[in-house]
Amino acid sequence: MDSHDLRIGDAEREQTMAVLREHFAQGRLTHEELDERLDQALASKTARDLSKVTADLPGPQPAPGYREPAPHYDPHHDPHHDMDGWREAMSAHRRQMQSMHQSHHDMRHSMHQARREMRRQWREQGGNHPWRRHRGPHPFMGVLFVFLLLGLIFGGFGIFKVLFVVWLGAMVFSLIHRRFHHRR
Numbered sequence: 037m038d039s040h041d042l043r044i045g046d047a048e049r050e051q052t053m054a055v056l057r058e059h060f061a062q063g064r065l066t067h068e069e070l071d072e073r074l075d076q077a078l079a080s081k082t083a084r085d086l087s088k089v090t091a092d093l094p095g096p097q098p099a100p101g102y103r104e105p106a107p108h109y110d111p112h113h114d115p116h117h118d119m120d121g122w123r124e125a126m127s128a129h130r131r132q133m134q135s136m137h138q139s140h141h142d143m144r145h146s147m148h149q150a151r152r153e154m155r156r157q158w159r160e161q162g163g164n165h166p167w168r169r170h171r172g173p174h175p176f177m178g179v180l181f182v183f184l185l186l187g188l189i190f191g192g193f194g195i196f197k198v199l200f201v202v203w204l205g206a207m208v209f210s211l212i213h214r215r216f217h218h219r220r
Contacts, residue, residue, distance in 0.1 A: 040084040052077045052086050059093050180206060 053074055060070040073089050080086040184199040 038084075040087070041082050043081055044083055044086055048083070048086060049077050049080060052080075052089055055090055055093075055095070059090075059095075064093060177203070177206060177210065 056065065056070060056073050056077065059065050060067070065073065076089045077086060080089065180199070180203045184203050187199045
C-alpha cells in the first residue's frame with residue numbers, strides 16, 4: 037500500500053490548516069479560497085487528499101504521515117520551570133499591555149481633540165450646537181398660560197386662581213431646575 041493512501045488524523049489536518057492560514061496571512065490566498073481549502077482539509081481522509089489542498093502553494097510540502105519528532109527529555113532541564121522563558125514571556129506580555137494602554141490613551145486624546153475642534157467650528161458657524169439646551173421657558177408654560185387666560189375669561193375667578201398657582205409653581209420649578217442642572 038502506498039504511504040499516500042494511509043489515513044490521517046486530526047493532527048495532520050490541523051498542521052495543514054495552519055499552513056493554509058499562514059498563506060492567507062501572506063496574501064497568497066483570498067478569503068474564499070481559504071474557506072474552500074479549509075473545508076477540503078477537514079474533509080480529507082488520506083495523506084493524498086491532504087497534499088492536494090496545498091499542492092499549488094510554495095514552501096515545503098508536509099510529507100504524508102509526518103509528525104514533529106518528540107522532544108528529547110533532559111532530566112536536568114524541566115520546561116515547566118524554565119524561569120528565563122517565563123521572564124521573557126512576562127516581559128513580552130508587559131510590553132504588549134503597555135502598548136495597548138498607550139494606544140488607548142492616544143485614541144482618547146485624539147477623540148478629545150476632535151470634540152474640541154468640532155465645538156470650535158460650531159461656535160464659528162453661529163453657535164448652533166446640537167447639544168445646546170433650550171434657553172426659554174418650557175413649552176408647557178405657554179399652554180398653561182393659555183389655559184390661565186381661558187379660565188379667566190370663561191371659567192370665572194375660582195379656576196383662574198388654581199391655574200395661576202399651578203402656573204407660578206411650574207415657573208419656579210423650571211427656574212430651580214435650570215439653576216441646578218445646567219451649570220457649566
